[in-house]
Amino acid sequence: MGRVLLLVLALWGTGSAVAATDETKLDPSKIQTASVSTFVTDLKSGETLFQKNADIVMPIASITKLMTAMVVLDADLSLKEKITFDKTDKERIYNGYSRIRMESQLSRGEAIHIALMSSENLASAALADNYPGGYSAFVEAMNAKAKSLGMTDTRFVDSSGLSPKNVSTAADISKMVKAAYDYPEIRKYSTTPVHTAYFKKPRYKLGYTNTNALARGKKWNVELSKTGYLDIAGYCLAMVTSIDGNKLLMVMLDAYGKLTPVGDAGRIKRWIQTGNSGKISDSAKHYQRTKLAELTQ
Secondary structure, eight states: OOHHHHHHHHHHOTTOHHHHHOTTTTOGGGOOOSSSEEEEEETTTOOEEEEESTTOOEEOGGGGHHHHHHHHHHTTOOSSSEEEOOHHHHHHTTTOOOSSOTTOEEEHHHHHHHHHHSOOHHHHHHHHHTSTTHHHHHHHHHHHHHHHTTOTTOBOSOSSSOSTTOEEOHHHHHHHHHHHTTOHHHHHHHHOSEEEEEEBTTTEEEEEEOSOHHHHSSSSEEEEEEEEEETTTEEEEEEEEEETTEEEEEEEEEESSTTHHHHHHHHHHHHHHHSOOOOOOHHHHHHHHHHHHHHHO
């Protein structure tokens, strides 16, 4: 029957006569994505459905925070314990902007929550600074965890992803996302559409919105999500979503436009359901060629 048909059967089951008899459903020549690197796998079967430039090492921006969350949760620290945001944390994010007030406090669980759903960099820094052994021990734990997951082309130097030296590949990130999916807190925190965090000393509250438009909306069943952006990394998205009852893991790295990874998710879904993703723009093709030349020189 051929590998393509077997993949179709794995995704759709034998209940659909149309899907089971159409050998072109998952033809990789019928899918185009605008992100420089793409990796799509069936989470249950482990089958790789599509990959493009998936082994090229590149900056991953705030996709990093999935590893940050796993390292904190692995340490079995109290999620109710209050952690304090201070000047050192601010320096860890290169004195970047944050709405969080210096010397205020938030529970560790809430810090993970806003780091994942809204990519709050100061929360990521504070989580690492409040780790046993401090920040350097935390980064060491991040790299040790990556090694244990078989992420051979991955390196972390900070907990937020603001450093362009945090690098990985789409194939490696798929391993990280698969591991992160086993943490109920990460699934819950990363997919919350909106959330209010209540701080102490002084008392105030801040509203947060999920950075993934698909997680905010009601049309997609997003079960894990993390976005990322740096000038050098472009727009990135890693997520697990359920399509027609099947859990798909998608990784899109380095897209030019803010909504391009979301558009790629739509193209992947269309390819799965119809056999053809549709085309990408000429400008997206030009961006890919330019970035690939930079990354592979």
